[in-house]
Amino acid sequence: MGHFDRTLEYIDQVQRAGTAAAVCERLLSVTSNFGLTALIAATVPQPGTSSSQQKDHVLLCDWPNEWLERYLTRNYVDHDPVVSHLKQLRAPFQWREAVQSMPADKSSDEVMRDAREFKLRDGLAFPLITLEGQIALVSLGGEAVELSDSEFAMVSLASTYAIGRAMQLQTTTSKVIEHIELTPRERECLQWAAVGKSEWEISQILGISEHTSEKHLLNAKSKLGAANRVQAVAEAIRHGYIS
Amino acid sequence: MLFSLTTQQLMERPDLWEAVHRLRYKIFVDEMRWADLDRPDGLEIDQFDHDAAEHHLVIRNGELAGYQRMLPTTRPHLLSDVMPELCEGRRPSGPNVWELTRYAVAPGFRDGKRGVSTVGTELIAGFVEWGLGRNINQVIIEVEPVWVLRTLQLHFLATPLGYQRTYGNQQVVATLLTFNDHTLDVVRSRRNHHAPVLARGTPDMLGMRQAS
DSSP, rough: OHHHHOOOOOOOHHHHSHHHHHHHHHHHHHHHTTTOOOEEEEEEEOTOOHHHHHHTTTEEEEEOOOHHHHHHHHGGGOOOOHHHHHOOSOOEEEEEHHHSOOOOOOHHHHHHHHHTTOOOOOOEEEEEETSSSOOOEEEEEEOOOOHHHHHHHHHHHHHHHHHHHHHHHHHHHHHOOOOOOOOHHHHEEEHHHHHHHHHHHHHHHHHHHHHHHHHHHHHHHHTTTSSSHHHHHHHHHHTTTTO | OOEEEEEHHHHHHHHHHHHHHHHHHIIEEEEEESSSGGTTSOOOOOOSTTTTTTEEEEEETTTTEEEEEHHHHTTTOOOIOOGGGOSSSSOOSSTTEEEEEEEEEEEGOOOSSOOOHHHHHHHHHHHHHHHHHTTOOOOEEEEOOOHHHHHHHHTEEEESSSEEETTTTEEEEEEEEEOHHHHHHHHHHHTTSSOOOOOOOOOOOOTTOOOO
């Protein structure tokens, strides 16, 4: 099997993973061949984000628990040379390049020293940008990193698909796909409300009772999560239900 | 609103035709510095603006805000003729596979510094809607690698066609996107806009603001 075919197979496995843990495991099963044995993928929090909120940014993680806890409680994200380098650079890089490019600094030395305690001596970081413009990264580390150009290309692609899969899993399990279903009548009533018609006028136009038109508008209001009729109309326009 | 026009239809509207090729010049020659495309008239036109191409135009307030060009893979296209090295294996082609090229958002319509603007996502919603309406379910893109993550966020099934390569100071990776109704739902949810974006007919004269 050719090199690229193998890459496709890995990516296919990553895309079929049903949980974040399975994504981690499948990505690491490939990268551990090159000495990359630990993985974290996350969106980068703004400086000053509390450690409990930083946790919500993590998409994939197989770091030793103790190391993750230490990283969060000591707020290492603000001192990690890999993270600072990432904010300036759009291309993948090796951890040691990040350390070299930084002016010597006590707190960043501490991060890297502590990382070595957990067998994280060197690694690769892949910076990415989400749809919303957030900076994200996949960071893979280990004791000794060694890979050829084509292996690097493979890891780079597989990492992107891994964090992408993690994001997909997150959106399917939570909100986002919250399609609000308005009935045709609710839509019609809103459409008339949008041009300033009263409940009585709407009832005359549509040939229904005033009570019914009021009910349709109330239902639409609650479906749209609006506080009053004006907001309901505004939300309906914003979501494209009426024009 | 997004309008899909054939090259013939576009040529029948000199105002749109010029706006399209001027925008393409601005983005691909001035901004991206693709020197091969430079022309003294400040219009970017290539051999693929043929009669089988489809041009997608997003019009906002009487201005051309976004653009992309769709090419059938049953005729020569970029992946087959210009950048074949981006494809390692078998090149996907057929009536259900088109290639998306010249994706462009006009400078005044980019919302944030890094994220994808509403015009940008309208182009995406537009090609999915357009494709599903004519039995096209796969689109080839040659893009910067960050786009791969974004397409996954939108629940496209993405498959790499090769490794990324460097052109000038740009990284490019060819990717095949497969989509269905679910993809369209996700794209629409992400945009917070559930109404179709594809418009019928042709846009009003540019510069004419719609009274609404």
